[in-house]
Amino acid sequence: MDASGIGRRKFIGSAIVAGAAAPVAGCAEKAVKRIIPYVVPPEDVVPGEARFYRTVCRACPAGCGLSVRTREGRAVKVEGNPDHPVNRGAVCARGQGAIFDLYDVERLREPRAARGRASAEKLSWEAAERALVEGLKKALEGGKKVAIASRPEPGSLGSLFRSWLTALGQDASQLATLDPLADPWSTPALAAAFGAPDAPAYQLGAAKMILSVGADFLDGWGSPVEMPHGFSEMRQRTRAEDGRFVYLGPRLSATASAADQWLAPAPGSELDVVLCLARAALAAGPKAELAPAAADGLRSALEPYTAESVERRSGISAGEIQKLAESFLGASPSLCLGPGPAVATRNGVALATAVHLLNYLSGNVGQTVLFHEREAAPAAWTLEELARAVEAGEVGALIVHHADLLGMGPLAARLRAAWAKVPFVAAFANRLDETARAADLVLADHHFLEAWGDLPVRPGVLGLQQPAMVPLHPTRPAADVLLAAARKLEKGAGLPEGDFASFIRGKATPSELEKGGRFSAEPLRTVALPERVQEALAAKPTPTPDGGMLSLVLFPTLRYQLGPGGANALLEEIPDPVSTICWSGWVELHPETAEQLSLATGDRATVKWEGGTIELPAWVYPGVRRGMAALPAGIVAGLPAAGTLVQLAKAGPGKQLARTEGSPRQLDRMLAREVPTVRSEVPKPHVPKRSMYPEHAHKRRWAMAVDLDRCTGCSACMAACYVENNTPVVGPTDVAHGREMSWIRMDRFIDGPDERPRLSFLPVMCQQCCNAPCEGVCPVYVTYHHHEGLNAQIYNRCVGTRYCENNCPYHARRFNWWNYPHPEPSHLALNPDVTVRERGITEKCSFCIQRIRSAEEHAKLEGRPVRDGEVVPACAQTCPTQAIVFGDIRDGASGVAKVAADPRAYRMMEQLNAEPGVYYLARVRPEDKA
Amino acid sequence: MKDTNAATAIQRDIAGTLGKPGGLWYLLFLTCLGMIAYGGYWWSKMLTEGFGHTGLMHPGMWGMMISSFVFWVGIAHSGTLISAILFLFRAKFRTAVYRSAEAMTVFAVLTAGLFPIIHLGRAWLGFWLFPYPNQRELWVNFRSPLVWDVFAISTYLTVSALFLYTGLVPDIAAIRDTLKGWKKKVYALLALGWRGTDSEWRRYVRGYLFFAALATPLVISVHSVVSWDFAMSITPGWHSTIFAPYFVAGAILSGVAMVITILVPLRKAYKLHSYVTGRHFDMLSRLLILTSLIVTYSYGVEFFMAAYGTNTVERDLFIFRATGDYKFHFWLMVFCNCVAPQLCFLKRVRENIAVLFVISLFVNVGMFLERFNIVATSLSHSHDPFAWGNYWPAQAEIALYIGSFGWFGMWFLLFLKVLPSVSLSEMKEQAAEEAHEAQGEIAHAA
């Protein structure tokens, strides 16, 4: 139920002061001393009832819609807005981490002052605003430029920045954007291919064949929820045929592992492969309009890219390339995505142009690659221009808005060197990142869950951002601070009257706010290839690594995508799905390469390149090509561009690496199973079902089904589970010791020979067995079988023998090794519906029993049975690919019963006769034709 | 009148070990207290801060503390074996050693019993494991092997303490009657009014026999129950039907070794050479061979079943035990438990107390390693390979283990100074019998 009334919210807010602490006090040990109950609850707040407010996620620029769950006036969890066309109800791990950012202990609570002293000196808002006005005045009086560097703000705030610059007598274009998701080659390639339209919207769901050119769209490249969602749709529609998704790139990422085929061409030769496909498309007759002159030019340019010649350069057999061409051109529409940073090294623009070309020739533009009509983007500085202006000393005052200029991006080093040339820097931030530390004035901004705003993702999709709670700290929104400064400088002409909140509210109707945005279908724009497009396809030769040099591969991670890396405890704790490493960066090496360097997993390795060096733990992984060093961009800061040649050396043995992997191989134990086609029956172990006793009479049998063919290992379920169930974050030392508390474990297996490793993901939560091995061994009846089919766990009965965990073949149980602290104000993030477990007891997944109970109570109040799909556990709710289905399996019409009846359905370790309540659908992996 | 009576000599010799302790005793006693303090320090840290101080982790939720528990229960069993089973078999050599063996049983159970409590995540709620009427209207789960443990261990402690006490009562009465002052009053209280009349003895002899008859199945049941702590689970390497006999044999092996380990210095310190003779050690070392062979057989059967069966999880585990990260512990265990005791086949070894002492130490180490291997390796390589992980003990657990020796030693040292460590009445009885036999022989010869 979403709130539409705005006036009420203020009132609710006022209740926070008294109310927020109250429900938490019962949960967090010693967190709050006084308990002040709602003697008279505020109108419209039912104590114990959750309220949802829709807003927009700003954790990354993808612009997903959120529905924020609030309890007694404080946000406790984010969920996806099902009406939002970008994420359709799902949220990624990073989005789930927003709650941790909101209540972060180290979040800036007030303005801070002075370059280099920012962490020490706290300011009042009056003093901060005075300092801002002073700084601006000095710049203006000195005739220098005032510039803004911001995260992508395509909405009202961006317009406000421009009007503010204009009002100050500046050029509106002095606004640079630091977009961590944007690849540097995308804009030039769009210009070369189609004459500079805006970035297209990719319709993965409409495609019948996807070719990813190093685009790790399941690892956070592009839009982290929309793309996996579209991919999952595509999979559901096209699973009957096989070979529909091919990944081209040097590293077996989660995305590559989801592909039906992973091709790892020689570094730099991806361009040749794509051009070879384009050549085939041209030969087969382009499916889009092509001027004869352009066709001729292209034909001669693509002539050398025969399958045979490409085989020589890439190492991929001509037959394989031809087969790829056939399936790509045979499917209509298809979609070529990319390039991602793993492949677009020296020839990023050429490769990106080639991808556009291929999509165009295959007739995908307008079908799976959509360009919208929209107004020309206003002129703005590139980061390059900003850096040049800074270096030239032209910038007298720089306003930084949530952009870690010094911490990330290829220009970080240049800006750092020229930083002293900017006399005044004011940074709007939520925490002290590198740039904020180097600013003269740090202005504590609202967290996005406390702020107003809007975010147009593309024409037809305008997300509206409204606060889910009153600000936790005396922070101020950036727009209001800038407006106030302009007014104080007496340059407020042309700027909106009042504050930014009323400005946004003036633009949106209550029903739009209730929906979370304004969504409509907007006309498409047709694009055409320019005549001399082939000129952009010329490749710079890629240097072959020699002399022990390795080629640097950068890849996005679900935690921070391409950066900037943050200090979000939840995201740090959630292991990378591929490497299972958390709390640190790492460098990936092929086993042979590692052996040559005598590096083993966990060793400290020095990565050296021209102008920099960094020390990281090594991780030996057969899923990365020989002669390459792969690094997670976004987690490791200050890296050079992808493709740079680096030198690795062993620096010594390292501490135990914080990672969750036990053994990478599943040893034919048939845990994460695979079938060749979507209709294949999964082989079951030949174990007759034996029991001395009759089956339980269940009132209900709650069950879960996980489709491993949809699961991409993205770990959003883990993040949602942490937030929903108050699972403690334990930190690197304890994780290294095997003491992570996550109720869902993302099993990742690397099977097959080192030459053709296969990656599979298997989310393992408590399997809620009927004949649960854990129950019988507990001496004090902590855990028993509930008549609704759950394996109940009564925390306050537990004495901590830990026998249950020993006897759980799934190892789904966790033990509280310490009392995990929830320092103020992070205790406010605790979900009041879930107990905070004490030290010394065992805990586990409960299928979100609090949600089951809440649905049952609502149904009871309405005098009806619980509907199928009414109970959605946190993991199922947030899953971007909707791989998790939950319901009552005794109701044959329920979704979960249908899924469980699928021929691909199996239960883990069925031979143990534990009768688990979690079903898995085997992953479809067409037989290797190699 | 000069007393040449055998009973008088026995009384003098054995009661002479009581009384004012010497310097060595104090040194040992203080060492034990120090060890207890070390273990206690770490336990207090675990109690106040958390189990994070241990080396336990996911999936190795049990570790050295449980190994120590089984180790001490195993030690306890030898005492019962010597006092009860050998009593039923009328093995004469038992007389001299059974009292200290019985005391060892009680103190070892007292030590073992600490670990399940220490091992609880919320040790302060340990009493919840006992079925008692409570406000929560909760009872315990009698299906759980841990509740079986509670019953088995508490029954064992009670019965063996009563058994020890029953044996002690006539001796306490004897000491009471040689003392004066407050000490007499204390011993009089403990003697329960024992006078040693014939009707008391008639009752006593029957009662003692029943104790022995009760203790024998009890000791087997207790270690079977301890083995079921593991065998009742479905964890590979634990889930096995051979566990009960295998554990009982192992317990006797470790117990016999511990008896030798304790008797050798005890004999030297108290000059008990005429009571604990070479023959006793000879018999003990034969028992060592027997139980070592049973244990070796059990190891073999475990591996055979893993290799012969179709359970790949089980098979992988046993390969891991022998070749994986714990292989050093495994092969050291094999050497200590299977190879070293075989030296006792040589008569020369059986007669050489020093070598025997060293072998007994090896077996003690080996049996501890056996328990460690069973607990640690099985948990570390269970069903889901992704959830594998190796457990290694941290300082806390080592401290607790050391502390447990201090605790055991403290009780034993106190016992040595307070109560007769060799049975007075049985020695007197035996002396009379021997005299009788000797007379008979003389008469016969004449």
Next chain:
Amino acid sequence: MPHEDKGVVGLFADPASAAGAIRELVGRGVKGLSAQSPAPYHELEAALGKPRSRLGWVTLVGGLTGLAAAIAFTTWTSLEMPMLVSGKPIVSTTAYVVIYFELMVLFAGITNFIAVMIGSAMARKGGRFHERATVDRVAVFVPAGSPGEVDAILRRHGAEEVAR
């Protein structure tokens, strides 16, 4: 155990001699003889010729009580709190056998101890025959009014001391 204070006590160093004295006294028709010794000497028992103690029955009853209590208790608590556990029946008799056995042994053991010790505890009312009889001497008690030359017989068999 009835115990008359009045009588003759003979103190022997050797249990065999004491047994000889008893045998002779019994042969002469002396009734109500009893002995006190530091150990259960077989000769004495044999000479006194009293029947074997029926203590075993008490112990057996104790054990059976324990068994019955265990069965009743486990069944009752399981039914009192019926919880489904590991797919096992509410009253999991098989699993409870261990409890039955342990409680049986526990009850039997405690009963046995009490049965053994209750005799000596009750006897505390009466005095002892001799201080050293628990240490290294055997005392033979002949109740007053026994026929024959009790003192002489005792001394003849080597009594170190004869007291009234």
